[in-house]
Amino acid sequence: MIPDALAMAAHFARTRWTLNFRDRMKLEAWQQARLYHFMREVLPRASYYRNLKVDVLADLPIMDKATMMGDFAAHNTRGVHLDDAFKVGFKAETTRDFAPLLGDLTVGLSSGTSGNRGVFLANPIERLRWAGILLGRALPQHLLVRLLSPWQPPLRIAFFLRANSNLYTTLNSRRINFTFHDLMLGAEQAVPSLNRNQPDVLVGPPSLLRALAVEACAGRLTIAPSRVISVAEVLEDRDREAVRAAFGVATHQLYQATEGFLGYTCEHGTLHLNESFIHIEPYWLDTGRTRFQPIVTDFTRETQLIVRYRLNDVLRVAEQACPCGRAERAIAAIEGRSDEVLWLPAHDTGKAVAIYPDLIRRAMLFASQAVSEFNLIQDGMCMTVGLLVEGDRKVAVERVRAELDTLWKVLGVATPTLAFTDWQAMAAGAKRRRVRLQNAPEELICAF
Numbered sequence: 531m532i533p534d535a536l537a538m539a540a541h542f543a544r545t546r547w548t549l550n551f552r553d554r555m556k557l558e559a560w561q562q563a564r565l566y567h568f569m570r571e572v573l574p575r576a577s578y579y580r581n582l583k584v585d586v587l588a589d590l591p592i593m594d595k596a597t598m599m600g601d602f603a604a605h606n607t608r609g610v611h612l613d614d615a616f617k618v619g620f621k622a623e624t625t626r627d628f629a630p631l632l633g634d635l636t637v638g639l640s641s642g643t644s645g646n647r648g649v650f651l652a653n654p655i656e657r658l659r660w661a662g663i664l665l666g667r668a669l670p671q672h673l674l675v676r677l678l679s680p681w682q683p684p685l686r687i688a689f690f691l692r693a694n695s696n697l698y699t700t701l702n703s704r705r706i707n708f709t710f711h712d713l714m715l716g717a718e719q720a721v722p723s724l725n726r727n728q729p730d731v732l733v734g735p736p737s738l739l740r741a742l743a744v745e746a747c748a749g750r751l752t753i754a755p756s757r758v759i760s761v762a763e764v765l766e767d768r769d770r771e772a773v774r775a776a777f778g779v780a781t782h783q784l785y786q787a788t789e790g791f792l793g794y795t796c797e798h799g800t801l802h803l804n805e806s807f808i809h810i811e812p813y814w815l816d817t818g819r820t821r822f823q824p825i826v827t828d829f830t831r832e833t834q835l836i837v838r839y840r841l842n843d844v845l846r847v848a849e850q851a852c853p854c855g856r857a858e859r860a861i862a863a864i865e866g867r868s869d870e871v872l873w874l875p876a877h878d879t880g881k882a883v884a885i886y887p888d889l890i891r892r893a894m895l896f897a898s899q900a901v902s903e904f905n906l907i908q909d910g911m912c913m914t915v916g917l918l919v920e921g922d923r924k925v926a927v928e929r930v931r932a933e934l935d936t937l938w939k940v941l942g943v944a945t946p947t948l949a950f951t952d953w954q955a956m957a958a959g960a961k962r963r964r965v966r967l968q969n970a971p972e973e974l975i976c977a978f
């Protein structure tokens with residue numbers, strides 16, 4: 531529909547050209563104005579917030595997934611019950627027909643173990659706004675020109691997802707040809723269709739992008755995307771290298787969750803938080819203020835309310851300002867979720883020390899080029915390391931052992947027992963999580 535396309539284009543243009551803050555003070559003033567409007571006009575429409583007396587954001591309680599899911603209907607402005615939303619979401623996933631709506635609302639389910647899945651709701655206006663903002667932040671200049679030139683062929687976007695959604699098909703228009711690829715089917719299955727479609731933009735989790743890079747290097751996949759975008763998993767250096775080797779381009783990131791569109795990569799390759807549309811308070815995890823969990827308030831949404839919602843993700847701040855000059859906070863890396871943080875007792879005090887997944891990833895990378903895949907699970911004072919090795923396994927195991935030993939020493943923590951096993955490939959469509967805390971050491975109090 532033309533009005534829809536116009537609405538999307540308006541959000542797109544606003545994102546790209548108007549909300550382009552260079553001055554932190556101006557950005558914060560804009561956020562305060564939007565928050566004021568949000569707290570007055572939108573917040574009282576959800577029953578949980580209706581009778582709360584608030585002047586400033588800090589007056590509101592901090593929210594987490596369990597609290598929100600426990601009283602879902604009170605946290606959206608349409609009074610939708612969790613059971614009803616789940617019913618629509620599950621039906622879409624089992625039938626692989628992602629068109630059904632709940633009234634006019636799009637329902638999406640986040641990935642996650644059963645019982646721990648998130649739900650999001652979006653009305654038609656939010657859907658168009660989301661699509662416009664996403665394109666405004668994700669497209670490079672030359673594809674933008676192409677998008678806006680009606681005489682040129684439409685932009686082709688290939689999107690790999692665990693589940694499609696009306697949210698994504700909103701992108702489909704005369705100027706955009708959006709193709710959903712089912713992540714559950716894997717990379718190999720997608721090759722013929724990708725070869726036929728020749729996407730300009732390739733979007734998917736980095737483990738999948740890497741598998742596609744392998745297909746391309748083997749000569750089976752013959753596409754030349756001019757933008758590759760990583761979503762949903764931690765992007766590693768090796769993923770970046772594989773994509774560059776296969777397609778000759780850098781990998782950009784979109785930091786997108788059930789809780790909103792949280793960040794994007796700028797033209798310098800730096801990940802910035804999407805602070806023109808979302809307010810983010812850092813919940814600092816260390817005294818040096820190098821890592822934090824984001825507390826998100828989405829002042830752009832109006833159906834499902836995300837208000838002072840503390841995410842499980844661990845973000846590491848960039849040490850230097852980005853040369854692009856954007857006022858939105860720069861992030862060095864999304865390190866993973868909090869259950870990917872390991873804990874060991876300090877040598878001297880016995881107190882719990884956090885070992886961030888990024889430190890483990892770096893140690894493994896330094897250990898040996900021969901290690902092509904790994905995962906590590908902590909169970910008390912034992913760590914099980916799964917390795918996929920090209921070449922001499924014994925040598926690789928010893929190097930990994932030495933590199934991890936160095937890490938424990940640098941951190942000043944007790945040395946855990948290491949057990950080595952074969953690396954197990956993930957199930958198709960599963961999320962890649964390299965480092966996982968199963969159980970912390972007994973009697974260790976582990977909290978940020």
Ligand SMILES: [Zn+2]
Pocket residue numbers: 796797798799800802852853854855856
């Ligand atoms: Zn930048």
